[in-house]
Amino acid sequence: MIEVVAEILENFKGEVSLIKILQEIQNNLGYVPKEAVDEISRATGISPSQIYGILTFYSQFRLTPPGEHTLKICLGTACHIMGGHEIFEHLKSKFRIMDNETTEDGLFTLSKVRCLGCCGMAPVIMIDEDIHGRMDIQKTEKLVRKYGGYRHETV
Numbered sequence: 001m002i003e004v005v006a007e008i009l010e011n012f013k014g015e016v017s018l019i020k021i022l023q024e025i026q027n028n029l030g031y032v033p034k035e036a037v038d039e040i041s042r043a044t045g046i047s048p049s050q051i052y053g054i055l056t057f058y059s060q061f062r063l064t065p066p067g068e069h070t071l072k073i074c075l076g077t078a079c080h081i082m083g084g085h086e087i088f089e090h091l092k093s094k095f096r097i098m099d100n101e102t103t104e105d106g107l108f109t110l111s112k113v114r115c116l117g118c119c120g121m122a123p124v125i126m127i128d129e130d131i132h133g134r135m136d137i138q139k140t141e142k143l144v145r146k147y148g149g150y151r152h153e154t155v
C-alpha cells in the first residue's frame, strides 16, 4: 500500500494538488487509509488535520475499505415518497451501520444516493451495477440474502 502511495506522490511531485492526490489514492486503493494520510503529510508538509478536513468535507472520499458489494438506496424525491427512506433506515438498523459504512463482515457498503435516473421504478436500489425497482423491505431482504447477507442468521 505504501508503495502505491509513494508512486502517486512521486507522480505529483512539484504540483501539490491535495484533492487530486487523494482521488488518485482512492482510485487505486478503494479508500484513503490513515497510513496514506501520514505519508502525504510527510511528503507535502500539509498537516494530517488539514488532510482529514478535506477527506471529511467531500463525501466522495472513504476512510475505510469498501465492502465486497456496494448497496445504494435512492432517496431522490420519487423514491423517498415511495418508501426508499424506510428501506434505508431498515438496512441501517439491520446492519448496525450508518450511511457510507461497511458491514462488519465486509460484505456491503451501504449508502444513500439522490436519483438513479429511473424514478418510474421507485423505490429503487442498486447493488453493484444492478438496478432493482419497485422495492420494499421484504424484497430488499430477499435480495440482500441472495448476495450472501445475513449469513450469521438462521431463517
Ligand code: FES
Pocket: 074, 075, 076, 077, 078, 079, 080, 114, 115, 116, 117, 118, 119, 120, 122, 123, 124
Ligand atoms: S428518485 Fe429514485 S430513481 Fe429517481
